[in-house]
Amino acid sequence: QPNAPWWTSAVVYQVYPRSFADSTGDGIGDLVGITSHLDHLRRLGVDVVWLSPIYLSPQADNGYDISDYQAVDPVFGTLEDFDRLLAETHARGMRLVMDLVVNHSSDEHPWFVESRSSKDNPKRDWYWWRPAREPFAAGEPGAEPTNWESFFSGPSWTLDETTGEYYLHLFDRKQPDLNWENPEVRAAVHEMMRWWLDRGVDGFRMDVINLISKDPALPDGATTGAGGLGNGFPHYATGPRVHEFIQEMRREVFDGREGAFLTVGEMPGVTWEDARLFTDPARGELDMVFQFEHVSLDHGPGGKFDPKPLDLRDLKASLGRWQTALADTGWNSLYWNNHDQPRVVSRFGDDDRWWRESATALATVLHLHRGTPYVYQGEELGMTNAPFATVDDLRDVESLNHYRASVEAGQDPGEVLKALRAMGRDNARTPMQWDASANAGFGDGTPWLAVNPNHEWLNAAAQYDDPRSVFHHYRALIELRHTLPVVAVGDFTMLLADHPHVYAYERSLDGTRLLVVANLHGTEQTCEVDPVWDDADVVLTNSEQGRIEGGRVALRPWEAFVRRLS
């Protein structure tokens, strides 16, 4: 497809710097550590590296709370280390995308320090300040300006004693929301983005960017949460001015600039209708968005920490809907994992008996959809959830707040821990497993979050020379996207939508057809496809079997294959 943008055939790799590689022995990953492992990414074949935040930060939410957008946190290194990482990434033919966290800053950002200092400070209006709700006095229970529950438990307003008013924080109290209604805020963000692009970065992954426009009337939400808290989501997600703000950003930051950039908006709760608007090239907004539908299918009525088993038919219906919705206009991103999600081989696969088979089957299913795939560090090795024994093993603010709030509300601590073990974000954040040595090759110091004991057999070094490894399966999938235009831009057709355990689809482009079939279950399965596939070339498989006779497919547990006709 001569006119397809470069990122349609690209694969992005997410690095979570804190957990990738520690060069200094302080137990925390850093930029020099990342630079020293770039050849791993090169070997895997990815095109883009997305770095989770490395900016100056009190680290209340591991860097998603930024106190200086134009400085590197000393825990990660220096600006010189960053420049070197960027140059070395470019030297290997890869691009580097930064995390952009501008729905909120840290409460220690000088902007907020000024803003909170007095009601008439020039930066007062850079954040959302409101007095106590009538008829309450500030500090009384129920005096919060709205009933919105924070993403990280408790109210999303905190009283600031200095002026006796409340500030809004959709996340932790150390993450006050910036007021995008104020044009000075927007101009400051644009200037900062241009500064990074001038330094040579190739784009941005935009944190919760669908939350930047709030309904200025700040209405209460329907009460759902603990302690009478309400769901403010309808009043701050995809708000009235969000498209205007993103179009303005595109104009002010990217228009007229030479280069090949990538913009991806992280958007909890985004609908496919809105995603089509955000990614319609004619509207000048974003290249693609991260949607959350498919990673919410195993949430029970109580949300993510009330998990239920996935019904594969729901997954097919969901991902299929997004394929259809963005077939002609817009573009999908494809992901199982990131630093906020449990490991996919533990979540939707079987990290015990069918570890290799399920990791490779899930990878096959995801990567051959139409869209840009994202690989989260360690996913290419089949890294698993961690065996957290007690709450003391956890570090994540979301998990710790949830534990405290739930136990205070009378829930059984053992049950709460069980849910955190399945769904908690620390599962994704255990150190990268480079080799079988004591700290998994992550570094010499005691890691900030314990390494998974399974690194003794599950590690990069053990997989490089094994052609059947999860690593080589990911490498092969990435190569398919690079070499077969049908993978990058072909049409998508879901097959066998009602089969409870088999995920199957077809891609086609200019007479080339690709069939993807995967058994996502630990028992043998059968299904029917068009007999035309009987003798088609096998392009990739994770198994020895892979036979089709008269259109009848017999699949081993977690078997996946790709066939091609042209």
Ligand code: ISL
């Ligand atoms: O994982 C979640 C909690 O249930 C999500 O709601 C997550 O908080 C949401 O996807 C937003 O994530 C992003 O912004 C957060 C940060 O904590 C996450 O790490 C980041 O990916 C606030 O900046």
